[in-house]
Every structure is written in structure tokens, then in C-alpha cells.
Ligand SMILES: Nc1ncnc2c1ncn2[C@@H]1O[C@H](COP(=O)(O)OP(=O)(O)OP(=O)(O)O)[C@@H](O)[C@H]1O
């Protein structure tokens with residue numbers, strides 16, 4: 196007996212033979228057609244060729260209405276080993292759209308200076324995206340390219356329906372690149388840039404200032420800053436409103452910038468506040484050393500090189516330049532300026548108007564994205580009013596001596612205590628003397644491994660008492676000097692009066708004669 200399946204197979208054999216014959220017939224007809232077409236097409240006029248090509252494209256569009264855009268990892272590996280910016284941005288973007296959930300094969304990499312593993316989709320994986328109601332598909336792959344020395348290079352390919360072509364090329368790709376760049380910046384450690392003078396190596400030994408960076412690790416935060424709580428809250432709210440104010444700034448037609456002037460005695464936390472601002476907003480810091488800038492043109496060049504989401508800082512602005520000299524043309528300042536010019540070739544230097552242009556340039560649309568500029572000074576009264584007027588420096592923040600509230604923040608930071616029996620004495624003394632948060636912090640630091648909170652608080656009380664004594668001595672010395680000056684004035688006045696009377700007598704006598 197023949198089993199049922201075998202019987203069915205035997206029945207199918209003639210059908211399969213018919214199919215094979217059919218395929219062979221179609222194949223040979225196609226080959227004949229193509230041969231005939233290639234012969235005929237040689238004799239067709241150019242216009243007809245053109246029409247046929249257009250028809251072919253339209254037919255292809257009908258059968259396959261999708262567009263593909265490929266973004267390669269390298270433009271020309273032979274020329275540079277640098278990955279293309281677009282590829283890197285797409286990689287970051289794709290990793291952000293929930294890659295770990297949709298893709299089963301991922302790549303993990305650890306970037307230089309970054310302790311976090313960055314995930315991205317592995318080769319030949321697909322990620323689906325949606326934008327303005329359109330469905331889009333990204334595919335990762337590898338291809339060998341003649342241009343790239345036949346090396347295999349990775350690529351991302353975007354596939355979408357032809358009807359979305361305009362939207363994709365005009366909005367979606369820009370959105371992907373912007374978001375990708377943003378994600379990359381957010382994920383990498385913050386940087387602190389400083390401008391250094393570099394010799395160009397030419398015979399004229401000219402030098403130019405350029406930015407160099409290192410990783411920004413500063414533990415400062417708003418929680419650990421000792422300052423008036425109300426003021427602290429106001430600054431935080433101002434910064435948050437700024438960082439989230441893209442649409443608002445666009446609506447009111449103002450560049451997305453904000454200027455902060457921090458002033459106060461040394462050691463009151465100006466630099467610490469800048470670090471706290473950078474940490475909170477996750478912005479890079481550009482620490483601009485004006486004395487290393489040759490002239491106004493170079494200053495402008497440095498400005499253009501700054502990136503968005505950054506804080507540009509000019510510390511001790513009154514010491515950096517002869518900015519005050521424009522209003523107070525003191526001989527001393529002028530003399531030192533001339534000496535400086537002789538010493539270096541920075542003959543022109545950065546002037547007040549150069550700096551004003553720099554800030555206004557920053558405020559203009561020549562640089563995109565948000566930027567904050569911060570000036571610090573110990574002597575706000577010395578600064579030119581034009582430099583710090585509202586609109587250039589929007590918020591003026593005074594950092595002052597340590598109050599009891601500030602001390603409590605420092606006690607929490609350094610000793611991890613909220614209250615202590617010695618706090619009452621400290622509150623009384625801190626109200627009587629001027630002590631900077633830096634000095635308070637120094638006293639709360641352990642001097643030996645055995646120093647407990649009691650010891651450190653008594654160190655502070657000792658320092659406060661000493662400061663009080665000193666202040667009293669100073670006040671006494673001042674009072675003494677004033678008293679002596681007054682006495683001297685009183686002694687001199689009668690003598691002048693007497694001599695006046697004598698003079699008058701002599702005149703009377705001579706008139707009488
Ligand atoms: N308000 C503060 N809150 C917390 N710590 C502070 C504060 N002020 C100063 N300190 C401490 O003192 C040190 C010096 O402070 P900082 O450098 O911020 O002062 P500054 O105002 O910038 O001084 P300068 O005018 O000399 O540049 C900081 O490292 C920090 O430890």
C-alpha cells in the first residue's frame with residue numbers, strides 16, 4: 196500500500212512540471228524582449244528615451260513608494276578618522292527613542308572621560324519612529340565602499356513614504372540632528388573651557404587665544420551654598436525660567452541670553468555660585484581670561500567659538516582690564532597701562548567698547564542657543580555703568596558676609612549637624628562681626644583626624660572672638676585718630692584766628708598813621 200502523503204506527492208509531480216515549463220517560457224520571453232528592446236532603443240530619439248525613463252520611474256514609485264536616506268559613519272576614512280557629526284547625532288537620537296525596549300541587539304560603548312555606558316542599536320536592527328503623524332523607519336547596517344578603501348563602514352538608513360519627503364527633509368532630519376546633539380551634550384561630562392595664548396609659530400611670533408577644556412568636576416550645589424534663602428530661591432527660579440524659556444524669548448523677540456553680576460568681598464562664594472549654577476543647569480563653563488586676549492577681534496572670535504548651553508564667566512572684571520580707566524583717567528592707571536604695553540605686544544588690548552561689543556554680540560543672534568554671562572567683582576563701584584546696566588547684566592547679586600542662616604548651611608555641610616548648644620553663642624557673635632563664609636568654612640574643617648564637631652565649633656567661636664577683638668581695636672584706633680585730628684584742628688584754628696586778629700590790628704595801625 197502507498198501512504199496517503201506519497202500518493203499526494205505523486206499527484207503533484209505533473210503540476211510542478213507544468214510550473215517549471217511556464218517559468219522557463221516566461222524567462223526566455225523576457226530575455227528575448229530585453230534583447231529586442233536594447234536593439235530598438237539604439238534607434239529611438241532622445242525625447243522618447245526621456246519619456247520612457249520618466250514612465251519607468253513613475254512605475255517604480257507606484258510599486259515601491261519609499262525613499263531612503265543613508266547617513267554614513269565616515270565621509271572619507273582615508274582623510275580623517277573622525278566620525279561624521281550627522282552619524283553621531285543620529286546614533287544618540289536613536290538610542291534615546293527607547294532602543295532598549297524595541298531593539299533586541301544593542302551596542303555598548305564607553306566614551307572618553309565618561310563613566311556611563313552609552314547604548315546604541317547594533318548592525319541590521321530596525322527602529323521605528325513617528326513624527327508629525329508620519330511613520331518612519333531607521334535601519335542600521337554596514338556596507339563596503341570603494342571610496343573608503345573597500346572598508347566596511349556603518350550607516351543608518353532612514354526609510355519613509357514618498358508623501359512625507361518634504362516634511363522629512365525640512366523638519367524631521369533637523370529635529371533628529373538637534374535632539375541628537377542635545378542628548379550627546381547632556382550625557383557627556385560638563386566641561387570647563389579656558390582661553391590660552393598659543394604661539395602661531397610664525398616668524399613674527401604672533402600668538403592667538405583659543406579655548407582648551409578639561410572635565411568640570413565641582414561639587415558645589417545650591418543646597419550647599421550659604422546665602423540668604425530668599426535670594427537663593429530667587430536665583431534658582433530665575434535660572435529655571437531662563438533655561439526653559441526658549442519659546443518665551445522667541446515670542447518677545449529677545450535673544451536667549453541672561454547676564455548675572457556677582458559682587459561682594461573675597462571669599463563670599465561668587466565662584467562657588469557659578470559652579471552651582473553650572474551644575475544645576477548642566478551647562479559648560481567658559482572661563483574667559485581677558486588678559487590673555489590680544490584685542491577686540493580676538494575676543495569676538497572666542498565668543499563665536501562658544502557653544503550653546505554654556506556660562507561665559509569673566510572673574511574679577513575690574514582687575515582684568517582698564518575698564519575703569521575710561522571714566523577715571525588716573526595717572527597711575529595710565530602709567531601701568533603703558534608699561535604693560537611695552538612688556539608685551541598686546542598693544543591694543545581689549546577695551547571697554549570691545550567688551551561691550553562682545554556682550555552685545557552675545558546678545559545678538561550671531562550665536563544660537565542659550566547662553567549666560569557672569570561677571571564677578573570685589574569692587575562693583577569701580578565698574579563702568581554701561582557695562583553693568585540692566586539688559587547687559589540683568590540680575591545683580593550681592594554676596595556678603597556670613598549670617599547665622601548661612602552658618603547653619605555650612606554646619607550642615609561640614610559637620611552634618613542641624614543644632615548644637617554652641618549655636619547660641621555663634622549666633623550672637625556672628626551678628627557682631629563680619630566673617631566671610633570662606634573663613635567660617637575654614638574653621639569648620641577638621642585640623643586633625645580627632646577633631647570632632649565640638650572642637651571645630653569652638654575653633655569657630657575662637658575665630659569669631661578674635662575677629663571681634665580686632666574689630667574693637669580697629670574701631671578704637673579709628674576713634675583715637677579722629678579725636679587727635681579734631682584736637683589738632685582745634686589747636687590750629689585759634690592760632691589762625693590770633694594771627695588774623697594781629698594782621699587786622701597792624702592794618703588798622705598803618706591806616707591810622
Ligand atoms: N556662600 C558660600 N557657601 C558655601 N561655601 C562658601 C561660600 N563662600 C565661600 N565658600 C567657601 O569658600 C571657598 C572660597 O569661596 P569662593 O572662591 O567662591 O569665593 P569668591 O567670592 O569667589 O572669592 P574671590 O572674590 O576671592 O574670588 C569656597 O571653596 C567655599 O568652600
Ligand SMILES: [Mg+2]
Pocket residue numbers: 465466467510571
Ligand atoms: Mg572667585
